[in-house]
Amino acid sequence: MERVPILKVGDVLLISIQTDLEDRTALALQEDLAEQIVRTGARGVVIDITAVEIVDSFIGRMFATIAAMSRLLDARTVVVGMRPAVAITLVELGLSLGGVHTALNLEKGMRLLAAPDPGGPPGTMSGR
Amino acid sequence: MTNPQSGGQAHIVQLLSTRQDAALDRWTELAGATLRGRTTQTELRGELRELLSLTLASLEREDDTARSELRAVLADMSGRRARQNFTPKETAVAVFTLKQVVHELIEDADEDQAINEFVAFSRYVDDLGLLTFETYAATREQVIADQAEQLLELSTPVVKLWEGIVAVPLVGTLDSARTQVVMEALLQTLVDTGSESAVIDITGVPAVDTEVAQHLMKTIMAARLMGAECVISGIRPQIAQTIVALGIEFGDIVSKATLADALEYLLSRNGVRIVREVVG
């Protein structure tokens, strides 16, 4: 099975999704990530989905799970690079990415993590 | 029994074949008279030569290949004329003048049998003429559809107001299709320019229906999912009433009275403050 590589950049873990994820790969990623956050003491997680053509409810739930899990491990999660077509589809699907920060691109995502934590889970990112 | 379309016109075919050059000259002259020099004589003559030889072939052999080839060439010519803004009359005249050419040929030759065939021939030409009308109309429809699409693109500008702030000033009636196009363009601009803020200004929009209001809402939610913020400005009283009456939940969407207010709001959120300098 394919595994998504997790890169460490400073105290941020960077996940760049380049392929259409199989369900098993997505589940493995969640496990690998939890382990890595603890092992590296990372304070942030950036998931770059610039190359991702579709996000269904399964993948959407993975983002929410990763965000919730990271928060428990004292790290913040930002999903970056969502394509317009993907965003429009998620809204129509009715998927809420509650608890997930988003940014337009990698650079802005990194900057968001570098800024002081405003505290509390983000409230404005719900899909519906 | 004779084929009403093409059969039993042996004498006309004979006449046309033997005097092809003269017929072509006369046809070019007649067809060219109404074209006000928009097509050169050489060009027109070339087109008509092809039509004439295909017409002869389809009359002579009565085979389907020649007939469908003739129809294809004719359709192609009519389509081309439609796109070049010829009038329907100018397009059809090229076909109908063939009747006059043949009539004159018959009179010259003083052929009684050919005169008897002329009614059938005339019907045959009418048929071809109808085909040019049909193609002409279809092509014009296509031209109109293309132009409507181009207009849609032209009427949906996304403009940059400030570093990181873009705006879409919407003017005119918003239908579902146009709203969708504009909103997709807006979201793409956010990505392309890396802008985290957008203003959707609807000062120039007289009314919205449920579907359009929902498209606007969905766009704002999609922008949020992408990590950007949209502000609406210029909602007219009637539209505000519609939105409330329709029970559309505008939730926590920021709405400002004017585009200027929206810009000021977004600038202050970006840490920019506008101060009037006191002179003297």
Place this chain on the structure above:
Amino acid sequence: MSDVHEVRVGSSDDIVGIRKMVRTIAGDIRMSLVDQTKLVTAASELARNIVVHGGGGTVRIERLTGPTGRTGVRMIFSDEGPGISDVDLALTDGWSSGQGLGLGLPGSRRLVDEFELDTAVGRGTRITVTKWTR
């Protein structure tokens, strides 16, 4: 190339393949990017529905040409699973019989132009969806 494809969906590993196939067909008929994304997402949701609730089944994908020359894609998702006892409930946002988000059916319905649900308890479920090019 044939205009009808039928594939078996046994496990979640088959879902990526279906997404790819639907994407190719939608691209072939020049569906807009947003509509392609909606269609592929709906396919993914409904295929997963077969795996999770139907215990496997088949997906049939066909290209359509409407009476006015409009083109589209029709997808039929069938399983011989337990069926759905309360259709209205299954089509309600947020209701789920499994551990999912309960968006699969109602969400997919919003992503396509036509949605038809045919089910009977004990006799499986068949969902037919159609999306046309704009």
